[in-house]
Amino acid sequence: DTEVTQTPKHLVMGMTNKKSLKCEQHMGHRAMYWYKQKAKKPPELMFVYSYEKLSINESVPSRFSPECPNSSLLNLHLHALQPEDSALYLCASSQSLAVLSYEQYFGPGTRLTVT
Amino acid sequence: QKEVEQDPGPLSVPEGAIVSLNCTYSNSAFQYFMWYRQYSRKGPELLMYTYSSGNKEDGRFTAQVDKSSKYISLFIRDSQPSDSATYLCAMSVRTNAGKSTFGDGTTLTVKP
Numbered sequence: 001d002t003e004v005t006q007t008p009k010h011l012v013m014g015m016t017n018k019k020s021l022k023c024e025q026h027m028g029h030r031a032m033y034w035y036k037q038k039a040k041k042p043p044e045l046m047f048v049y050s051y052e053k054l055s056i057n058e059s060v061p062s063r064f065s066p067e068c069p070n071s072s073l074l075n076l077h078l079h080a081l082q083p084e085d086s087a088l089y090l091c092a093s094s095q096s097l098a099v100l101s102y103e104q105y106f107g108p109g110t111r112l113t114v115t
Numbered sequence: 116q117k118e119v120e121q122d123p124g125p126l127s128v129p130e131g132a133i134v135s136l137n138c139t140y141s142n143s144a145f146q147y148f149m150w151y152r153q154y155s156r157k158g159p160e161l162l163m164y165t166y167s168s169g170n171k172e173d174g175r176f177t178a179q180v181d182k183s184s185k186y187i188s189l190f191i192r193d194s195q196p197s198d199s200a201t202y203l204c205a206m207s208v209r210t211n212a213g214k215s216t217f218g219d220g221t222t223l224t225v226k227p
Contacts, residue, residue, distance in 0.1 A: 043159065090159070103149055108158045109157070111156070
């Protein structure tokens, strides 16, 4: 099973709201990622977790707060977002950052609209 | 100059054609090469990956890497309308695990 699931599929939120995106994988992968993708652009890395610890933060604004409660779950908490944060948010996983295996498996994404 | 260059297209071909998608790169440290397919409003789907120069085949898809020329290709044989999507190349260096550098993607339409 090479599936990464994400909920919700769509989310509309106001600039004062707090919401969370959820990602789950059951492939036994120990690296999990959050990406942001704007229309007609490639995915842009936001965060990487390795063995449930934050490994990479690509200077993402603090209004985005990631959390990795266990090896299968990854959350992205959203607060006080701006309209320019509207995008497709993608979760991905890979076997591990330690193993020479760089291929990532992506979820279907959450399409976020900030009003 | 971008580290990875990919012609955005769009590319339109008739059904059954052989499609060639290409990326060039400037960072000679790239050692891992991936191709993803992304349908409209969906997440990218890993198609193929390779760690070395040469060819790798999977069904109708062949990935080719030429490290000496810093050039990678994805060939699709007997293209089908269901192959219509955006194709993204991605590359990683061994010492920077977790970070892939993506091309901008090539949009392909296969017409019946």
